[in-house]
Amino acid sequence: AYTAAPFVPERADLAALRAAAAGCRGCPLHRAAERTVFSSGDADARVVLVGEQPGDQEDRAGQPFVGPAGRVLMRALDEAGIDPTETYVTNAVKHFKFEVVPERGKRRIHKAPNLRELTACRPWLVAEIRLVEPEVIVALGATAGKALLGPSFRVTRQRGVPLPCPELDGEAPGAECVVATIHPSAVLRAADREATYRGLVSDLRVVAGALG
Ligand code: URA
16 A cells, blocks of 8 residues: 555654655655645644645645635635634645646646545654644545545535544544634635635634634
8 A cells, every 4th residue: 555654754853754755755646746745834833724735836836825725725714813824734645636638738737636645645644743733623625634534524514513633643632623624725616705715714713713
């Protein structure tokens, strides 16, 4: 099976994890992507935000959530009363997965990671959460939800309520709770953008409430 486990250094700090992740070959996604996109933000954050995978702009920049979905996310956090600079931002999968469809030119079209890739990359996410020790983990969309809560996770059924954080390495939960919501890119694709955005903000207010 694909796994990042042999690439994850033990007892490493965040800088060492980041450096090791740059050389991860735990699954085939590193071949086509430009680089590993690890994380950004505050290592002492009370909130860890987990997205799906870097997009085209993130793959170029080497930073998560710097493209259009990131702008939606930062605005929604702010509106929910969460300072985006006080969060730790990462993804369930650390490489950009895409396809190039010749009829659509040279653009790299995002492809959702599959369960094998998600499982392969999970040791990075677990190590990050162990280091940051947040109070709340936010799963942004179905992929992040599955990475944190298992393959039967459904965002429509489980969003917007604090869920018990599962054991992340067979030992102890990584946080007091997980709150799931839609992926911010869903706002950009929605027929009713305003209502979809309102739903995202409302779920993030639950996060703010859980922080007390
Ligand atoms: N979408 C994600 O899930 N993560 C990013 O970093 C950018 C877009």
